[in-house]
Amino acid sequence: MTDPAASETVPQPHDRARSVRRWFRIFAFAEAVSWGALLVAMFFKWVVQDDPHTGLEGGVPIVGPIHGVLFLAYCSLAVVAWSTFRWNLKTLALALAASIPPFFTIWFETSAERRGLLTSVADDPDPAPGVSQV
Numbered sequence: 001m002t003d004p005a006a007s008e009t010v011p012q013p014h015d016r017a018r019s020v021r022r023w024f025r026i027f028a029f030a031e032a033v034s035w036g037a038l039l040v041a042m043f044f045k046w047v048v049q050d051d052p053h054t055g056l057e058g059g060v061p062i063v064g065p066i067h068g069v070l071f072l073a074y075c076s077l078a079v080v081a082w083s084t085f086r087w088n089l090k091t092l093a094l095a096l097a098a099s100i101p102p103f104f105t106i107w108f109e110t111s112a113e114r115r116g117l118l119t120s121v122a123d124d125p126d127p128a129p130g131v132s133q134v
Helices: 006-007 013-048 060-085 089-097 105-115
Strands: none
Touching: 013 060, 013 105, 060 089, 089 105
């Protein structure tokens, strides 16, 4: 006889996919917000400030590293999502390229969600053979 409590502790593949999907969505949004915050900080440093060469950095030294960490986390999660959801290389390249222009990570995440790219193959009851995920 099997112990039902023991089977609940074993992570299932769809649980991993759900977790990756959740974290990818969170970091896509956080990366976009931090990009916006960095742009605002740079605007105040270079445009609003009378002399940007005075050494006053404003919020750039604070927001810059935060954005850097979120950028790297998003890129890492894109690679994990590529592996988890079996994206093709074109989709991975698009996910990574979306981290460069401001706010494009939200566009990519929304587009990927709409096209079903954030759903694991195990969750899809009837995956069409030979259909490329772009």
